[in-house]
Amino acid sequence: MIEVTNLHKNFGKVIALQGVTFSAPDGQITGLLGPNGAGKTTTLRILYTLITPTQGEARIDGFDTRRQKIEAQRCLGALPDSLGLYPRLTARENIRYYGRLHGLSGPALETRIDELVRMLDMQDFEARRTEGFSSGQRVKVAIARAIIHNPKNILFDEPTNGLDVMSTRAMRGFIRRLRDEGHCVLFSSHIMQEVAALCDHIVIISRGQVAAQGSAPELLAATGQTNLEDAFVSAIGSGEGLQA
Amino acid sequence: MNTNLQTAWIVFQKEMLDNLRDRRSAVGGIATALFTPALVIFLIIIVGQTLVRDQIETALKLPVVGAEHAPTLVSFLEQRNVIVLPAPSDPEAAVLSGDLALVLIIPPGYTESFAAGEPAVLELMVDSSRQSSLGEVNRARRLIEGYGSFIGTLRLMARGVNPQIINPINLEQVDLATPDTQSLLFLNMLPYFLILILFSGGQHIILDATTGEKERGSLEPLLINPAPRWVLMLAKMAAAIPFTTFLIVIELVAFGAAFSLIPLEDFIGFQLSINLASLWWIFLVCLPMIFLAAAVQMVIATYARGQKEAQTYTTLLPIALALPGLGLAFLPVKPTLQAFLIPTFGQQILMTQLLRSEPVNLGFALVSAGVTLLTAILLTVLAAYLFSRERMIFGTR
Numbered sequence: 001m002i003e004v005t006n007l008h009k010n011f012g013k014v015i016a017l018q019g020v021t022f023s024a025p026d027g028q029i030t031g032l033l034g035p036n037g038a039g040k041t042t043t044l045r046i047l048y049t050l051i052t053p054t055q056g057e058a059r060i061d062g063f064d065t066r067r068q069k070i071e072a073q074r075c076l077g078a079l080p081d082s083l084g085l086y087p088r089l090t091a092r093e094n095i096r097y098y099g100r101l102h103g104l105s106g107p108a109l110e111t112r113i114d115e116l117v118r119m120l121d122m123q124d125f126e127a128r129r130t131e132g133f134s135s136g137q138r139v140k141v142a143i144a145r146a147i148i149h150n151p152k153n154i155l156f157d158e159p160t161n162g163l164d165v166m167s168t169r170a171m172r173g174f175i176r177r178l179r180d181e182g183h184c185v186l187f188s189s190h191i192m193q194e195v196a197a198l199c200d201h202i203v204i205i206s207r208g209q210v211a212a213q214g215s216a217p218e219l220l221a222a223t224g225q226t227n228l229e230d231a232f233v234s235a236i237g238s239g240e241g242l243q244a
Numbered sequence: 245m246n247t248n249l250q251t252a253w254i255v256f257q258k259e260m261l262d263n264l265r266d267r268r269s270a271v272g273g274i275a276t277a278l279f280t281p282a283l284v285i286f287l288i289i290i291v292g293q294t295l296v297r298d299q300i301e302t303a304l305k306l307p308v309v310g311a312e313h314a315p316t317l318v319s320f321l322e323q324r325n326v327i328v329l330p331a332p333s334d335p336e337a338a339v340l341s342g343d344l345a346l347v348l349i350i351p352p353g354y355t356e357s358f359a360a361g362e363p364a365v366l367e368l369m370v371d372s373s374r375q376s377s378l379g380e381v382n383r384a385r386r387l388i389e390g391y392g393s394f395i396g397t398l399r400l401m402a403r404g405v406n407p408q409i410i411n412p413i414n415l416e417q418v419d420l421a422t423p424d425t426q427s428l429l430f431l432n433m434l435p436y437f438l439i440l441i442l443f444s445g446g447q448h449i450i451l452d453a454t455t456g457e458k459e460r461g462s463l464e465p466l467l468i469n470p471a472p473r474w475v476l477m478l479a480k481m482a483a484a485i486p487f488t489t490f491l492i493v494i495e496l497v498a499f500g501a502a503f504s505l506i507p508l509e510d511f512i513g514f515q516l517s518i519n520l521a522s523l524w525w526i527f528l529v530c531l532p533m534i535f536l537a538a539a540v541q542m543v544i545a546t547y548a549r550g551q552k553e554a555q556t557y558t559t560l561l562p563i564a565l566a567l568p569g570l571g572l573a574f575l576p577v578k579p580t581l582q583a584f585l586i587p588t589f590g591q592q593i594l595m596t597q598l599l600r601s602e603p604v605n606l607g608f609a610l611v612s613a614g615v616t617l618l619t620a621i622l623l624t625v626l627a628a629y630l631f632s633r634e635r636m637i638f639g640t641r
Contacts, residue, residue: 048468049467049468050464050467050468050637070472071470073468073469073470076468078465078468080464080465080468082461082463082464082465083461083465084460084461084462084464084465085460085462086258086262086462088265089262089265093261097254097258098465100246100254101246101254102246102469102470103245103246103250145465
């Protein structure tokens with residue numbers, strides 16, 4: 001369960017967020033849709049405790065990401081904007097490092113890694129050093145290490161960026177699977193089709209504010225449009241920065 | 245759930261594994277540590293030979309033009325271990341080209357002036373820009389001046405004047421230097437090299453673990469893990485310490501081995517020894533600086549916007565800190581408490597004293613270690629603050 005209340009964030013004179021409020025329930029996929037620069041990444045970064053809001057609060061399963069940072073970090077897993085791996089470590093070692101940082105160890109950790117290796121289809125490269133991995137392989141390792149501790153809340157920042165068609169399909173399947181297992185999944189995207197196809201709940205962000213939110217039918221009703229694409233454009237005021 | 249100590253240990257282990265696999269950086273560091281003793285030995289053999297050989301009285305070969313004009317002078321010189329040689333036809337060219345270090349020219353007018361009791365002119369043709377001939381030139385000059393005052397004394401005595409009257413002062417230089425202490429000059433470059441290695445050896449580890457992680461995009465995901473940022477920073481800093489310590493040990497062992505095993509006697513005429521106990525004490529003196537070096541590098545790495553910028557600073561740092569040490573090798577200062585209050589400078593004085601087997605003031609040594617540790621702790625706190633800033637992730641100030 002993720003709750004965001006009246007989030008503001010300034011970077012010097014640049015105002016990134018001005019009062020973002022929404023919530024993402026368990027067992028649902030919530031999509032943050034908005035053009036580039038709308039404030040999606042900033043919102044997610046506040047949620048996964050990387051930065052602190054100027055005003056307002058974000059809670060993960062009730063834990064304040066600023067005041068109860070470590071507790072919040074324990075119940076979330078995130079695939080951030082940057083997916084850097086350690087090139088001199090193997091895929092498995094990369095994943096194991098994060099598992100150990102989450103307090104896992106020994107056979108329990110190895111079993112969990114095996115499970116993720118199977119789930120993400122990484123058998124072919126799990127023992128290789130990550131130097132020279134394809135972007136699809138990198139994303140898989142990054143996901144595995146992000147959810148090694150099986151967190152209830154999972155955040156994805158533009159997870160299909162730079163992936164080919166097959167990897168994108170696999171990613172969407174994986175996100176649905178997490179939802180079906182009861183996780184709270186929050187992901188951001190600037191691709192309308194992706195959000196429309198995947199999300200149970202859609203939060204449209206524009207210029208650091210929530211322009212509209214609801215399920216797909218609710219958004220259609222609210223904007224008086226007959227298809228989602230028009231509904232998005234109508235909510236944001238223009239289609240600039242979005243991708244069909 | 246991990247305690248902070250467990251988290252730090254996990255990060256430390258990961259950084260160690262990562263660094264051990266970074267062969268290129270490791271080999272580079274070890275090569276530097278092994279190269280410096282080789283350089284010092286080379287310097288001792290090359291420079292030591294020219295400096296020390298002059299002290300041992302070998303016959304001075306002195307080409308003379310017009311030797312027939314001054315037979316007394318020539319025999320005076322010959323009695324004092326000088327071999328008077330005929331000069332080539334073009335002495336100026338020979339000196340300029342470096343074939344000859346010096347040529348003495350006795351002009352034809354010498355005999356008349358000498359006989360008339362007027363100052364007789366002699367010319368010593370030298371190239372003062374040629375350092376290597378300095379010893380021979382000085383020796384020839386001293387001998388000829390000696391001849392001058394010898395003649396002067398004789399003339400005064402012939403006139404019934406006590407020659408003491410023209411020597412109101414008799415300056416005696418008591419040279420306490422033995423060949424051993426003179427060559428300590430080169431040994432004294434050890435502190436300089438140690439500081440260089442101390443402040444450059446671990447820099448790639450710290451930069452790789454901070455700005456490097458930032459640039460490869462692995463810092464942001466790392467910070468999502470449940471751990472206080474200062475713990476991560478501390479573990480990354482600690483990961484540089486074993487490698488730097490290892491390099492210092494290699495450097496000291498290589499130095500000790502080079503001075504004990506290479507027969508320097510064959511090259512410079514006497515054996516230069518290094519006190520192995522001193523090396524052990526020098527190692528202890530280095531320990532607080534290893535911590536200091538990691539802390540300084542961490543501050544730089546967390547302050548700089550990127551790897552390039554950080555590298556600029558971390559490359560200049562060891563040279564800036566080691567320069568006083570190089571100065572100490574040539575101009576030893578008298579140790580005062582103030583000098584020991586300056587981190588790295590105090591240690592360089594201590595190391596010089598240990599190498600010269602001079603008595604070390606234990607109180608000063610402890611003050612020096614204490615001040616260095618305190619500085620390192622303050623810098624670590626600063627680095628922890630810098631590492632926790634949001635700017636650390638975004639790379640802007």
